[in-house]
Amino acid sequence: MRKESSTNTLxxxxxxxxCGMAYTLDLIGGRWKPTILWALLEGKLRYSELKxxxxxxxxxxxxxxxxxxxxxxxxKRLVYAEVPPRVEYELTNDGQSMRHMLQIISDWGDLHxxxxxx
Amino acid sequence: MRKESSTNTLxxxxxxxxCGMAYTLDLIGGRWKPTILWALLEGKLRYSELKxxxxxxxxxxxxxxxxxxxxxxxxKRLVYAEVPPRVEYELTNDGQSMRHMLQIISDWGDLHxxxxxx
DNA sequence: TTAAGTACTGACAAAAATGTAAGTAATGAG
DNA sequence: CTCATTACTTACATTTTTGTCAGTACTTAA
Numbered sequence: 001m002r003k004e005s006s007t008n009t010l011x012x013x014x015x016x017x018x019c020g021m022a023y024t025l026d027l028i029g030g031r032w033k034p035t036i037l038w039a040l041l042e043g044k045l046r047y048s049e050l051k052x053x054x055x056x057x058x059x060x061x062x063x064x065x066x067x068x069x070x071x072x073x074x075x076k077r078l079v080y081a082e083v084p085p086r087v088e089y090e091l092t093n094d095g096q097s098m099r100h101m102l103q104i105i106s107d108w109g110d111l112h113x114x115x116x117x118x
Numbered sequence: 119m120r121k122e123s124s125t126n127t128l129x130x131x132x133x134x135x136x137c138g139m140a141y142t143l144d145l146i147g148g149r150w151k152p153t154i155l156w157a158l159l160e161g162k163l164r165y166s167e168l169k170x171x172x173x174x175x176x177x178x179x180x181x182x183x184x185x186x187x188x189x190x191x192x193x194k195r196l197v198y199a200e201v202p203p204r205v206e207y208e209l210t211n212d213g214q215s216m217r218h219m220l221q222i223i224s225d226w227g228d229l230h231x232x233x234x235x236x
Numbered sequence: 237t238t239a240a241g242t243a244c245t246g247a248c249a250a251a252a253a254t255g256t257a258a259g260t261a262a263t264g265a266g
Numbered sequence: 267c268t269c270a271t272t273a274c275t276t277a278c279a280t281t282t283t284t285g286t287c288a289g290t291a292c293t294t295a296a
Contacts, residue, residue, distance in 0.1 A: 008254055008281055011149065011174055020227025021152040021220060029147045031129065031284065034139040047243055056129055058285055063244065083293040084242040094230060101222050102139060108219050109138025112212060126251055126284055149254070165273055176255055181274065201263045202272040 032065045044090040162208040
């Protein structure tokens with residue numbers, strides 16, 4: 001939950017206005033968001049499939065991150081009226097438009113992060 | 119301060135190992151880091167010049183962010199033995215190597231963030 | 237009637253990030 | 267002796283993010 005009037009939040013919003021970079025990083029910067037986006041670049045996934053792909057995230061946090069990505073227009077939530085329920089997540093056009101950028105960010109990291117031993 | 123054994127930190131580190139994207143985003147994801155890096159892309163700056171460029175950041179936080187960028191090898195801290203003191207910050211080679219990526223992240227943001235009302 | 241499957245939600249707690257306000261050290265200028 | 271200058275540091279407080287654990291709703295199958 002965000003307190004709309006804290007210096008913290010005011011600063012965040014102020015930065016967005018004149019720094020596209022900060023804006024972008026806020027959208028994709030959550031702990032599990034890169035992993036989620038990466039998975040969805042392959043195509044649509046059910047909630048349970050995402051969970052399987054990302055075993056370390058707790059359900060609460062997974063849902064939180066999905067909701068934020070949805071609110072920010074990067075993913076779509078598709079609900080099918082079935083029992084048991086079926087919900088699929090997929091990238092929106094805006095989400096898809098990140099593909100190239102995400103690849104470049106990923107490449108930079110792969111190239112520069114400390115090498116694994118062995 | 120980071121608690122090395124918290125689930126939070128363990129998750130962070132585990133993600134880094136198999137997601138270059140998450141690793142990169144952790145390096146540049148601090149509140150003021152994009153702004154700092156952006157400023158330093160133009161060239162070296164003194165501490166006081168950075169402060170002037172980024173009026174909303176408090177000194178404590180500015181120093182914290184600079185220290186992290188330095189620890190992560192993206193910027194260099196150059197200290198001159200003068201009085202009054204002079205300290206300059208500049209990008210390292212690794213920092214410079216981000217230029218293209220940062221530009222792309224910035225462009226995506228400029229293109230997709232909600233438009234200012236006129 | 238009980239259990240299984242799916243996609244969650246809620247109350248609570250811990251950890252991390254960010255911010256505020258005041259103070260410090262060294263030295264040369266006046 | 268006092269002040270200005272620069273680049274910080276310290277103690278503390280607030281806000282935000284992330285995590286734990288248990289529980290829910292709905293329907294079908296056994």
